[in-house]
Amino acid sequence: MIQTTQDEGIVLATLFAEDTLDVACPACSHLTQLSVEWLQTNRHYACGKCGSELDIDGEQLLERLRDVDLAVDNLKSSIDRLKEML
Numbered sequence: 001m002i003q004t005t006q007d008e009g010i011v012l013a014t015l016f017a018e019d020t021l022d023v024a025c026p027a028c029s030h031l032t033q034l035s036v037e038w039l040q041t042n043r044h045y046a047c048g049k050c051g052s053e054l055d056i057d058g059e060q061l062l063e064r065l066r067d068v069d070l071a072v073d074n075l076k077s078s079i080d081r082l083k084e085m086l
């Protein structure tokens with residue numbers, strides 16, 4: 001299960017609702033694109049290639065989302081620094 005605070009959940013939802021993540025099938029390594037919006041309400045998916053029913057690793061996924069979140073934060077502070085230089 002993905003566990004986030006409500007605020008965190010809203011931020012993630014706003015930032016990534018339109019985004020997709022590639023999830024690799026452990027059986028055949030086929031990458032299936034899942035939208036973040038979809039991932040918020042689903043915990044299983046079927047591999048597009050071999051049809052395996054797969055559980056989504058919520059913890060791993062959340063880590064990746066946090067990485068992206070962090071990257072966005074870094075970008076924002078870079079922009080702020082640039083603005084100060086102008």
Ligand SMILES: [Zn+2]
Pocket residue numbers: 025026027028029030047048049050051052
């Ligand atoms: Zn597969």
